[in-house]
Amino acid sequence: MQIKDVLLTPGNGAFFYDDQAAIRAGASQDGFVYVGEAVTPEFKSIRVPAASLSVGLVLVDHTVVWGDMMSVQYSGAGGRDPLFETAQISDLTSRIVIPRLLDVDVSRYLPACTKVLEPVGRSRLPLAIEYGVSQALLRAAAHLQRKTMAEIICAEFDLPLPTCRVPVYCQSGDAREINVDKMILKSVDVLPHGLINSRRKFGVQGQTFMEFVKWVAARTRQIGRPGYHPVLHFDVYGWIGEEIGLEPQRIADFICGVAESVPGFTLNIESPADFGSTQAQIENYAKIVSILDGRGSSARIVVDERCNTLEDIRLFAEAKATHVIQIKPPDVGSIADTARAVLMCKANKVGAYVGGSCTETDLSAQASVHVSVATQADMMLAKPGMGVDEAFSIVGNEQNRLLAILNRRAIINVG
Incomplete structure (x- = not known):
C-alpha cells in the first residue's frame, strides 16, 4: 500500500496571520489594515495574508488524497511555532518528509504517522507539516479501507462508532x-x-x-x-x-x-x-x-x-x-x-x-x-x-x- 508520488502546491489560508504582540501594544486599525511596525519575529507587517501548503499523496490506484499545512492566526505568540513560510516548509517537506512517505504502509494510520513524522535529530518537525501530512495520511487510510476518516480514528483508538453530533x-x-x-x-x-x-x-x-x-x-x-x-x-x-x-x-x-x-x-x-x-x-x-x-x-x-x-x-x-x-x-x-x-x-x-x-x-x-x-x-x-x-x-x-x-x-x- 505504498504512495507512488507526492505533490506539493501552495495555497491560501481563509484569513490572515496577525502579530498579536503589536495589536496588544496598541496598534490601530485603518480599515482592515493594522497601522505600525510589526513586533513578533518573521512578521514584515502586523497583518499578513495567510498562506498554506497542500500535500497530495498519489496512491497506487492513482487517487490523490490531500492534507493542508498552515499556522494559526496569532503565530509566534504564547509559545507557538513561528510564522508560516511556504518556501521554507516546502523545502523541508521535500527533503525530509517525502522520502519517508514513499516508504511507508499508509493502510495503517498510526504507525504511518509515527514513521513519517518522527523528529529530525532532536528537533520535532514544524507542527504545520505534522498537521497537513497527518491529514493526508488519514485520508489515504480511509480511501484504502473504504471507510470514513472518523471510522479510521475509531478503529485506531478502539472507540465505538459515534451516534451523537458535536456542538x-x-x-x-x-x-x-x-x-x-x-x-x-x-x-x-x-x-x-x-x-x-x-x-x-x-x-x-x-x-x-x-x-x-x-x-x-x-x-x-x-x-x-x-x-x-x-x-x-x-x-x-x-x-x-x-x-x-x-x-x-x-x-x-x-x-x-x-x-x-x-x-x-x-x-x-x-x-x-x-x-x-x-x-x-x-x-x-x-x-x-x-x-x-x-x-x-x-x-x-x-x-x-x-x-x-x-x-x-x-x-x-x-x-x-x-x-x-x-x-x-x-x-x-x-x-x-x-x-x-x-x-x-x-x-x-x-x-x-x-x-x-x-x-x-x-x-x-x-x-x-x-x-x-x-x-x-x-x-x-x-x-x-x-x-x-x-x-x-x-x-x-x-x-x-x-x-x-x-x-x-x-x-x-x-x-
Missing part, C-alpha cells in the same frame, strides 16, 4: 453585531467568540466587554427561535489580566460579575489572562477555577494560550487548571494527537473543545470534524475564516454527512 461554535471576527445575528438566526450551539483582542474592545475595567456580553444575551432572546439557548463563549485574549491585573481573586471576581449579568446562560471565558509561561498559567488558572467552582458560578474557564502541545494539554488536564481546553490542531501537530488530546481531556473530566484557526482551509476543517465526532469532543469550531456562513456550512454539513453515513452503517450491521 458547533462560531466566531464573529470584528463584524460582531451582524455576525451574532447570523449565528442566532442559524441557531448555532455556541457563540460568538467576539474577538476581544484590544483595550478598545475590552474597555476601561472591562465595561465595553460587559455591555457586549449583555447585548448578546438580550439579542439571543429577542430574535432567537423559541427554546433556543446557546452557550455564550467569549475569547478575551488575556485582556482581563491586562486591564485589572494578574491577581487570580480579582480575575475570578470579574468573571463572576460577567456571569451574573447574564443569568440563565452558561458562560465560557477563553484566555482570561496570560501569566507568561505554561507553569505560571497552570498554577494561576487552577486558582481561578477553584474560586469559580467554590462559588457555584455558571462561568467556565477555557484555556488557549500556553496550552499548545499534547504535553501542555496533559499538564492542564491533570492539574484541573481549566474547565475546558481548546485543542488547536495546527498547534498540536499531528491530527492523531488531536484525537489523543480529546481522550486525555475526557479521562481527566475536563471539557474538550477541538478548535483551530480562521487561517485554516476547507480540507483541514473537514478532517477536524471527523476527529471531533469520532472522539465525541464537547464542542468544535466552525472554521475556516471569519464569515460565519461559510465556516458553519463546511463544518456543519460535513458532520451531518458523516453521521448519515455512520447511521446507515449501523442499520446495515444490525440487519
